[in-house]
Amino acid sequence: MPKTLPAPASRPSRVGFLLIDGFALMSFASAVEPLRAANAIAGRTLYQWFHVSIDGRPIGASSGLSIQPDCAIDGAQEFDIVLVCAGGNPTKFSDRRTMSWLRAQARRGVAIGGISGGPYLLARAKVLDGYRCTIHWEHAPAFAEAFPHLDLTRNLFEIDRERLTCGGGVAGLDMMQALIRRDHGPELAAKVSDWFLQTNVRLGDSSQRPNARERGRLGHPALQAAIELMERRLREPASRTEIARAAGVSLRQLERLFTTHLKTTIERRYLMIRLQRARTLLRQTSLPVTQIGADCGFVSLAHFSRVYRQRFARTPSADRRL
DSSP states (O other): OOOOSOOOOSSOEEEEEEEOTTBOHHHHHHHHHHHHHHHHHHTSOOEEEEEEESSSSOEEBTTSOEEOOSEEGGGOOOOSEEEEEEOSOGGGOOOHHHHHHHHHHHHTTOEEEEEETHHHHHHHTTOOTTSEEOOOTTTHHHHHHHOTTSEEOOBSEEEETTEEEEOOTTHHHHHHHHHHHHHHOHHHHHHHHHHTTOOOOOOTTSBSSOOHHHHHTOOSHHHHHHHHHHHHOOSSOOOHHHHHHHHTSOHHHHHHHIIIIISSOHHHHHHHHHHHHHHHHHHHOOOOHHHHHHHTTOSOHHHHHHHHHHHHSSOHHHHHTO
16 A cells, blocks of 8 residues: 555654544544554554544534543644544534634644544545545535535545545544554554454445445346436436436336336336435535525426425425424
8 A cells, every 4th residue: 555644653643533523433433443452452552542622622422422522622732643523414514713723734744534524524624625535425415516626536435645534434444454554564454453353354445335236135237227327317317218228228128127126117216316315415515405406307496396395295495404
């Protein structure tokens, strides 16, 4: 693996975890526990970590657990790496002090990372410009809409020079394995993997989610190809003929496959995919309702509102207020 972060010094690497209220405990634990294991296995302190909050007050995880910070951002110690852990809806976070602090860390040459929804905050702070990055698949549509200029991938994690981003969940374990391997060699990284019964360490370019067939147990490769095309073509929906062509079967055969395996029609499944994307954008962005409708392939606001209400029993505007 090429070197992408400054080589570790003789002293322990200092890692600051900036925890945002509502952060996912699993995502945080997956990132911090490998550091603890590396210290225990090595028999010496390779990493030191600190819990950082915005204002010095305890930070609440999404599970209800509260963590007492070691410091606030205005009194934070010097770090080699800062990792931002955020969950919930990161699009609603816009604290100016935090953004300024992250930019200051970047100017000092500190490696900056984001976990789960954390990359959204990094993008808003403008510290991801010019870097490859990833984010949890749930936040990816909103991220792409808000920051179209950034090089967003759907990979498990990305380490691009001094920027680390991770989809969250247990992917933090894989990303920190890559960091430990870079810092202290493959032997220690393998022992950390054994410690956590991690029989398969995934590489950064692994996909966050199974493909359409595996995710939905579609039962036929033509259905996988059809669903994947639908998920790509939202703003200008593909015709049934185009979908069948992409699936490599006749339209009549594709219709039978949808009825037999999915108990629905091509049109209904396509509509559901578009409505689900619209719902994500409504809840995670401030884009106008009309634009969201257009981006998801609805020809008018009236049509969008009508079918949305039929499916979710509320209007798009009402869903946005949740």
